[in-house]
Amino acid sequence: MIPDRIIEQGTLTTDGGRAAVEVRIPWYRALPASCISEVALAVDGVQAPAESLTWTMNGETHRIAELASRPDDWWFPLDSAVVSGEVPVEGGGEHRVDVELKLYIPYIIIGDGEVLRIEEHDTKTMAATSAKEAVA
Amino acid sequence: MTTLGSPIQGVTLYSFTRAFHGREYDLEGLIRKVAAEGYGPGLEIIGFSSFRGFPEIDDAFAGWFRDLVAEVGLVTTSLAINADIGIHRDRLLNQDELIEYMRRQIEAAAKLGFPIARVQISIEPDSMERLAPIAEQHGVTLALEVHADQYASHPRILALRDRYEQVGSPYLGFTADWGATTVGFAxxxxxxxxxxxxxxxxxxxxxxxxxxxxxxxxxxxxxxxxxxxxxxxxxxxxxxxxxxxxxxxxxxxxLFGPARVDDWLEIMPWIRHVHGKFFGIDERGEEPSVPVRDLIRLLVEQGYTGAISTEYEGWHWNYWQSPFEIVAGEQAVQRSAAEAAGSRMITDPAEARAQLAAHLAQPVHS
Structure with a gap:
């Protein structure tokens, strides 16, 4: 719906081994964490391993697989979540960031008990901030 | 002969999704903008879009919201609520869970001062029947949205209409979305x-x-x-x-449903609310793919006295034009069409408030 808004420009951080970026919901209304089906993060074309990914929202960090059991944890349209994964980021210069989100839309049932799943992708280029600087 | 209707002008904040999501306006800023620019008096809001933590609404927030709406001279019409039956990954909500899920949102509508809750097609006749006493208890009319790819004479809508007739509750009705009756690809x-x-x-x-x-x-x-x-x-x-x-x-x-305008006559007595869905305004100042003038004429001639929420959907793809100017353009067409049909749109808040209350209190009859 609004995939161009997924990646927040200028929010790429790295501690060398992990990279993190802020993401916005590509939908007009809040969705619960249980509707976040799949997440992918790549920096400069290098994909973070799926099992290394974490999702931080409403002050808590979870592995992607844990989100399925959180129907009361809402991703509000104004809030940024943070996706983090194991992917090395070389210092200096601009980096291409790719985020893919697959989200269930829980009120749209297509066919026999099947819930609509949307697939959205965004790419943005930005400099990386060292995680230590970002904390300071 | 039916007395001519005079629909209440208004807008849903959904029209301004791009501005809200893009953090150009917060909820208060958007509500003040709607009032200042004259897009009201009717105000529709989607609960899960605009209220953080929805459907949990605490007393302080509800008070703040009601005070703000009163201060700026708007009239709350419909709270759009959702039947998230697919909220669990491994199964759909069962009937009891769904009723409970909707009850909390109906309570939120009442608390925030919305006399109507818009519900969606995934609610089936049995569930609507079970929700009727909850709606009555809270004084909130449930208006199920008739939206493309359905339309008024679609079998699923007629099944709901027939159930409404059996149940006989004045709290069950429809929201007519103009996207069901368009005349072109936008x-x-x-x-x-x-x-x-x-x-x-x-x-x-x-x-x-x-x-x-x-x-x-x-x-x-x-x-x-x-x-x-x-x-x-x-x-x-x-x-x-x-x-x-x-x-x-x-x-x-x-989005672009191909039913004819008079298809709405199938459910007209049960239309409690209207979404003035549209996609753009052309250089002549008209909506090229939604027959706004014909739809207004139909509502006026059928004696409709409820609200029309202008619902701009073109924001999905139109990032090059201001949604605010486009909304103003569509409402100008509505007002012109109502006058051409021998009536007018209600734009005065006090008049709108009184008329909406009377509209919702009317018994439904076929």
């Missing part, structure tokens, strides 16, 4: 595909396919709907743009 969406590199030949084929379905009338059932969806997908694939095919299908069947 030119602004064609322009958006052009900007995404679609060829003129392909765009002409998309328009021709939609026009073919318009001539045939709305899809008879879900199978017919699915076949039409498939033909839009095929058009993308055949023209080297498979990436656009699903988009053609979603919009061509789900």
């Amino acid at each position: 030119p602004s969406l064609i322009e958006a595909y052009r900007r995404r590199g679609a060829s003129e030949e392909l765009l002409a084929e998309v328009v021709d396919l939609w026009n073919e379905f318009y001539e045939a009338g709305p899809p008879a059932d879900q199978a017919d709907h699915g076949q039409r969806f498939g033909r839009f997908i095929a058009l993308g694939a055949q023209n080297g743009r498979p990436d656009l095919g699903v988009d053609f299908g979603i919009n061509g069947t789900g």
Whole structure:
């Protein structure tokens, strides 16, 4: 719906081994964490391993697989979540960031008990901030 | 003879999704903007879009919201609520869970001062019947949205209408979404595909396919709907743009419904609320794909005295024009059309408040 808004420009951080970026919901209304089906993060074309990914929202960090059991944890349209994964980021210069989100839309049932799943992708280029600087 | 209706002008904040999501306006800023620019007095809001933590609404927030709406002279009409039956990954909500899920949102509507809650097609007749006493208890009318790819005379809608008639509760009705009765594939969406590199030949084929379905009338059932969806997908694939095919299908069947305007007569006595769905305003100041003037005339002649929430949907693809000016343009067409039909749109808040209360208190009759 609004995939161009997924990646927040200028929010790429790295501690060398992990990279993190802020993401916005590509939908007009809040969705619960249980509707976040799949997440992918790549920096400069290098994909973070799926099992290394974490999702931080409403002050808590979870592995992607844990989100399925959180129907009361809402991703509000104004809030940024943070996706983090194991992917090395070389210092200096601009980096291409790719985020893919697959989200269930829980009120749209297509066919026999099947819930609509949307697939959205965004790419943005930005400099990386060292995680230590970002904390300071 | 029916007395001419005078619909209440208003807007849903959904029209301004891009501005809210983009953090240009917060909820208070948007409500003040709606009042200052004269897009009201009717105000519709989607609970899960605008209220953090929805459906939990605490007393302090509800008080703040009601005070703000009163201060700026708006009138709350409909709170759009959702039946999230797929909220659990491994199963759909059962009936008891669904009723409880909706109860909390109906309570939120009452607390925030909305006399109507818009519900969606996934609520079936049995559930609507079970929700009726909850709606009555809270004084909130449930208006199930009739939205493309359904339409008033669609079997699922007629089944609901027939159940409403059996139940006889004045708290059950419909929201008529004008997207069910359009007359063309929106030119602004064609322009958006052009900007995404679609060829003129392909765009002409998309328009021709939609026009073919318009001539045939709305899809008879879900199978017919699915076949039409498939033909839009095929058009993308055949023209080297498979990436656009699903988009053609979603919009061509789900936004631009091909039923005729008088199809609304099938459910007219149960229309408690209206979504003045539209997609753009052209250089003549008219809506090229939604017959706004005919729809207003129908509502006026049928004596409709409820609210119309102007609902701008073109924001999905139109990032080059201001939604605020486009909303103002559509409301000017509504007002002009109501006058041409011998009536007017209600724009005074006090008049709107009193008329909406009387509209919702009317017994439904066929």
